[in-house]
Amino acid sequence: MASQWKKRLVKQERPAFAYESGPVPLPYPQGWFMLAPSAEVPPGSVVTRRFMGEDVVVYRTRSGRLRVVRPYCPHLGAHLGCGWVDGEEIVCPFHHFAFGPDGNNVRVGPGYDVPLIQRRVSTLHSEEMNGGIFAWSGQGGETPSWRLPQLPGQASRAPLFKTFDLHTHPQEVCENIFDAGHTRAVHGYADCFMRRPPVADKHEYSAALRFSRPFPPFGVLESDLDISLHGLGFFEATFHVPKIGLKMVVMASPRPVEPWRVHLALGVSSVSLDPGFGWRRRLPEKLVAWFSRTITPMNMRMLMADAAPDHGIWDRKHYTSPPALVREEGPIGSYRKWCQQFYAPDRGAVADADAGSAT
Known part of the structure; x- marks a missing residue:
C-alpha cells in the first residue's frame, strides 16, 4: 500500500514545453x-x-x-x-x-x-x-527556387556534427543570432554590436557582429562574427579572433520534425590559423593541418557549451508577435520581416520531386 501512495507524491513541477499540444503560431517554412x-x-x-x-x-x-x-x-x-x-x-x-x-x-x-x-x-x-x-x-509540386552554396574548402573536409532535440521553431533558432540583448544576458558576451547593418537579399540574410567573450586560456578576447542565413534551414558563420589569429567556420540546420519541434544540427567545419598572423607563417603546413584536426573537437565542445543555455529557454519560450523591442536588441524586426517570404498562405506538405536528386 505504501508504494501506491508514494507513486502519487508530487516531487517537482517544471515549466511546460511550449506548444506541446494545440495550434502553433508559425507553420513549417519553405x-x-x-x-x-x-x-x-x-x-x-x-x-x-x-x-x-x-x-x-x-x-x-x-x-x-x-x-x-x-x-x-x-x-x-x-x-x-x-x-x-x-x-x-x-x-x-x-x-x-x-x-x-x-x-x-x-x-x-x-x-x-x-x-x-x-x-x-x-x-x-x-x-x-x-x-x-x-x-x-516546397509547396505542392514546387521545384527548388534557389540553391544552397557550396562553402569554400568543404568538399574535401568532413565537418563534425552534433544534433539536439529542441521544442522550438527554425525561425526562433535563427533569431537568437541577431538578439544582442540575449548574448549579453545569457552568454556573458560584452560590447556586442553590429559592424554593419544586416543585408537582406532574397533568400539570404547576412550580418557582421563584434563582441568580447571568454576564450580560455587566453581570457576575454574580441571576436568578429560574419554570418549568412540561407533561408531558415541553414546558416554558416565565420568566427575570427584577431588577437590569436584563430578562424573557425561553423554551420547549423534546424530541421523541423514536428510542429514546434526541431532537430538542430550544429557543425564545426574548419578551424584554421590566420595565414597573415606572425607566428603562423613560421609553422610547417603539416603542423598547421594537425592543429586544425586536433582542435576541431575542442571547438565543437566549446560551441555546444555556448549553445546549451539557449536550449532550456527555447524549449519553453512562446513566440511573441509583435514583440516589445528596445533599441539595444538588434535587428529582430528586420529579420522577422525577411522571414515572411518563407511561409505560403496555403502551406502544403513537403513537395515531391519528379526525378529525385542530381546524380
Missing part, C-alpha cells in the same frame, strides 16, 4: 533543411528521418548515389526504412520488390510471375553539400 550528416549514410545504408511531421527515407546505393524518398512502398505500403539496398536499388522488406534511383520498380519479389508495377516510389528534391544531406520543402 527551404532547404539538413536530414543527416553525409557520414551517417555510407554506401549501402538506409536511414529514416523525421521531417515536417512525416518520415522520409534516405539511402545511398552501392556506387554512392544518394536518394531521399517517401517511406511507403507503392505496392502494399510497407515502410522502406525497414528495407535495404541491393546494388543500385532499394528493396521493400515486405515482398522484396526493388526500386531504382528514379523511383521506378525494376524487379518484383521471389515467386512473382507478373509485370513490373507502374507506381513509383515518390522522391524528394535533395542536395548533398557541406558535409550534409539536405531536402527541399
